Amino acid sequence: MKAVQIQTYGTVDVLDYLELPTPQPGPGQVLIKVESAAVNFADVLRRRNDPYPFPTPLPFIPGGEVAGTVEALGNGVSGPPVGTPVFALAGAGSGGYAQYALANATGVIPIPPDLSPDVAASLVVAGSTAVLLLTEAAGLQPGESVLIPAAAGGVGTYVVQIAKLMEAGTIIAAASSSDKQALAKKLGADHTVDYTRPNWSKEVLDVTAGRGVDVVLEVTGGDVFEQSLACLAPFGRLVVYGRSSGAPLEFSADTIQRVFYDPSPNQSIINFNLGLWFGLRPERAVAALQKLIGFVVEGKVDVQVGHVLPLKHAREAHQLLEERRSVGKIVLKPWQE
Numbered sequence: 202m203k204a205v206q207i208q209t210y211g212t213v214d215v216l217d218y219l220e221l222p223t224p225q226p227g228p229g230q231v232l233i234k235v236e237s238a239a240v241n242f243a244d245v246l247r248r249r250n251d252p253y254p255f256p257t258p259l260p261f262i263p264g265g266e267v268a269g270t271v272e273a274l275g276n277g278v279s280g281p282p283v284g285t286p287v288f289a290l291a292g293a294g295s296g297g298y299a300q301y302a303l304a305n306a307t308g309v310i311p312i313p314p315d316l317s318p319d320v321a322a323s324l325v326v327a328g329s330t331a332v333l334l335l336t337e338a339a340g341l342q343p344g345e346s347v348l349i350p351a352a353a354g355g356v357g358t359y360v361v362q363i364a365k366l367m368e369a370g371t372i373i374a375a376a377s378s379s380d381k382q383a384l385a386k387k388l389g390a391d392h393t394v395d396y397t398r399p400n401w402s403k404e405v406l407d408v409t410a411g412r413g414v415d416v417v418l419e420v421t422g423g424d425v426f427e428q429s430l431a432c433l434a435p436f437g438r439l440v441v442y443g444r445s446s447g448a449p450l451e452f453s454a455d456t457i458q459r460v461f462y463d464p465s466p467n468q469s470i471i472n473f474n475l476g477l478w479f480g481l482r483p484e485r486a487v488a489a490l491q492k493l494i495g496f497v498v499e500g501k502v503d504v505q506v507g508h509v510l511p512l513k514h515a516r517e518a519h520q521l522l523e524e525r526r527s528v529g530k531i532v533l534k535p536w537q538e
Contacts, residue, residue, distance in 0.1 A: 264297025
């Protein structure tokens with residue numbers, strides 16, 4: 202089978218497109234013929250060997266989200282039947298950047314009618330993350346305001362729409378270009394800011410009459426993290442679910458004084474990792490995914506698939522993510538030349 206394999210950590214050049222043996226399902230596993238594989242920033246982190254909650258031994262095939270059809274069932278697996286369109290979290294010994302991938306049978310879900318493989322492949326990681334960020338990690342309440350850096354990205358486009366469905370008060374989308382800001386507005390954001398500009402946090406404070414926002418969902422790191430903290434209202438919650446810039450999360454002396462010592466803020470900084478939700482609280486993670494599927498099937502959430510590329514263009518996909526040029530989800534097509 203054609204696959205993308207990483208044999209040493211590094212830049213996009215370590216993404217090798219080559220021929221590998223087709224994996225065979227073991228007990229409790231399903232072999233999926235992959236039609237669509239979504240690209241996530243976690244794939245970039247693992248490729249670079251950046252800090253990540255789970256070890257990634259070499260060599261490995263990256264990719265978690267896949268959609269396709271059931272090709273074969275391992276021992277002890279009764280379904281879904283061979284040929285069933287499904288989507289799943291891959292990685293049970295074989296990642297999703299390949300023509301065939303393995304998944305644990307318990308995490309294989311039939312694709313609802315009228316849902317395309319490209320859309321289905323984009324639900325498990327980015328979509329579940331968005332729901333869990335808002336409902337579990339941040340505990341967004343009706344009427345509360347929310348700031349969404351990287352609002353035009355794979356997770357951000359979900360967050361804007363779901364926050365609207367949760368009756369958020371003011372939704373502020375932070376994005377790096379006018380096109381991305383326009384998309385966020387179209388999806389339901391009330392205001393937009395350019396978070397590549399200096400002191401953009403002052404714009405957020407102006408929009409909120411100096412109070413700040415109740416919730417920030419931060420994925421960039423570096424200066425964006427510092428300025429996001431400056432946007433928080435009293436009792437505000439900032440949830441960190443990534444560090445796409447690669448820059449560390451640093452606190453200036455002024456920030457430490459304000460957040461940890463001043464008597465008024467009562468603010469929280471919360472770390473989020475999706476894998477631990479599926480690993481330690483699977484019933485709540487699956488419930489979040491089911492809620493999202495309902496939103497999509499009912500037409501309440503519009504899944505944004507921005508780039509669809511042949512599998513052999515995986516290097517380009519990673520460049521798009523790292524250089525912040527992607528809009529919505531990036532999907533790889535293993536059978537497309």
